[in-house]
Amino acid sequence: MSVKEFDVLVVGAGAAGESVAIAAAKAGKTVAITEGRAYGGTCPLRGCDPKLVLHAAAEAMFHVDRLRGKGFTSAPGFSWPDLMAWKRTFTEPVPEGARKKMKEHGIEVYREYAAFVDPHVMQVGDEQLKAETIVLATGMKPAPLDIPGNEFLYTSDDFLEMDDLPAEMIIIGGGYIGTESAHVAGALGCRVTLIVSESVPLDKFDNDLSRLLLESDQRRGMKFQLNSKATAVREKGDRFEVDVEDEDGKLTTLTTDRVLHCAGRVPNTKKLQLDAAGIGYTDSKKIKVDTKLRTNLAHVYAIGDCSDSGLPLTPVGGYEASIVNANLFEGGDESADYYPIPTVAFCLPGMASVGMTAKEYEKLPAGHTVEVFHKDITDSYHARHLNSPVYAYKLFVDTERDILLGAHLLGPGAPEMINMLYLAIKEKTRVSRLRKLLYTYPTACSTVKSMLG
Numbered sequence: 001m002s003v004k005e006f007d008v009l010v011v012g013a014g015a016a017g018e019s020v021a022i023a024a025a026k027a028g029k030t031v032a033i034t035e036g037r038a039y040g041g042t043c044p045l046r047g048c049d050p051k052l053v054l055h056a057a058a059e060a061m062f063h064v065d066r067l068r069g070k071g072f073t074s075a076p077g078f079s080w081p082d083l084m085a086w087k088r089t090f091t092e093p094v095p096e097g098a099r100k101k102m103k104e105h106g107i108e109v110y111r112e113y114a115a116f117v118d119p120h121v122m123q124v125g126d127e128q129l130k131a132e133t134i135v136l137a138t139g140m141k142p143a144p145l146d147i148p149g150n151e152f153l154y155t156s157d158d159f160l161e162m163d164d165l166p167a168e169m170i171i172i173g174g175g176y177i178g179t180e181s182a183h184v185a186g187a188l189g190c191r192v193t194l195i196v197s198e199s200v201p202l203d204k205f206d207n208d209l210s211r212l213l214l215e216s217d218q219r220r221g222m223k224f225q226l227n228s229k230a231t232a233v234r235e236k237g238d239r240f241e242v243d244v245e246d247e248d249g250k251l252t253t254l255t256t257d258r259v260l261h262c263a264g265r266v267p268n269t270k271k272l273q274l275d276a277a278g279i280g281y282t283d284s285k286k287i288k289v290d291t292k293l294r295t296n297l298a299h300v301y302a303i304g305d306c307s308d309s310g311l312p313l314t315p316v317g318g319y320e321a322s323i324v325n326a327n328l329f330e331g332g333d334e335s336a337d338y339y340p341i342p343t344v345a346f347c348l349p350g351m352a353s354v355g356m357t358a359k360e361y362e363k364l365p366a367g368h369t370v371e372v373f374h375k376d377i378t379d380s381y382h383a384r385h386l387n388s389p390v391y392a393y394k395l396f397v398d399t400e401r402d403i404l405l406g407a408h409l410l411g412p413g414a415p416e417m418i419n420m421l422y423l424a425i426k427e428k429t430r431v432s433r434l435r436k437l438l439y440t441y442p443t444a445c446s447t448v449k450s451m452l453g
């Protein structure tokens, strides 16, 4: 079999992989890119972008619902198929647009899963491609949920393609994806039950804020099975039964129209045949990399969700691509410096977080000078302006060094406001300065002054 040779081979055409392929082509390298599914990757096709289109509709309904009797007399009519048609205007052009962009840069485009034959050669469909540099950017996918009846489960990919919104849905998993999907479906008229293996949904966020969100959701009619796991799913006529086991082993059976599995994601690394090249990976099958995103082979890099660096978030994948691009094509010598990473869960209202967490605070040595500013401000003037069902914050401030170390926000505006606090943490802006700035009013950011005391 003849072997085609390239300077750079990129595996995976999501945001991270595309960025490296284009930077390599611009640097005059011969480049091939291959992708097993549609071009574009998770974020624009099965993740952030379509999710935000649905979230925007859910948020509109959430606001109107809150303002019924306060100007609005009834809920507006809603059509899930129309919303999905609107969502498709964003997702459908992506694969062709992405392929076209690659070709315009002279990149050879393949639509195949790639597998290592040896450290420099990969099997790509019927062809073998050899490259001096290989960049793996294969992302993640929903983890298989190993319970009886898993053939009846919808995944988060399926949720974003559903033709109809059922009257009732059980969602398994209280992480980002389960909680965000529950808020979308719940606001748009579906009766949702969320099965959460921890004591609160969004357990990775500040738990005091997660609990306030939980209580607000419960008041709005969402149902939760906490400290519980789904253990089996059965068909029951045109509905489904779900067995749920709590931490004491007590079994409950729930019935519903549809069951959505959001119980974690796994890296897309199996098809790569990493062992054929001797590339190291973790127990969870993430590719091991150093701070320059290099694997144990000097010419193979791994970036984005498939690597064991950073967090599986789109901006992190983009940041990692920029490091590889700088080092490989611009003569740079950069290393990844992640801390702190801001993150948002698109709930109703939003939850956002950056920097020091409560767990990190608890581990501080005796005599530290970090103060916690934490308050439920649901009754505040600003929260009532917006008629928000919940509004709260927790900030960690080093009072001696006069800097902000961590910020956790729950409320309208939190997903945007966290970026300002991220900048303050990253740039070590003095808290006394933050208190004196002239923020636009009345906005979420203007509440920073009172939050900081």
Ligand SMILES: NC(=O)c1ccc[n+]([C@@H]2O[C@H](COP(=O)([O-])OP(=O)(O)OC[C@H]3O[C@@H](n4cnc5c(N)ncnc54)[C@H](O)[C@@H]3O)[C@@H](O)[C@H]2O)c1
Binding pocket: 172, 173, 174, 175, 176, 177, 178, 180, 195, 196, 197, 198, 228, 229, 230, 231, 262, 263, 264, 265, 311, 312, 313, 343, 344, 345, 346
């Ligand atoms: N807004 C965002 O930035 C955003 C949105 C979506 C996803 N993501 C990224 O994707 C990653 C994956 O998100 P995710 O929500 O799929 O995973 P996750 O790991 O955050 O949450 C999955 C949850 O399902 C639970 N679980 C497992 N088996 C279960 C069972 N049988 N019954 C009930 N619960 C069960 C797990 O204990 C876990 O809490 C996240 O870490 C995040 O970085 C980010």
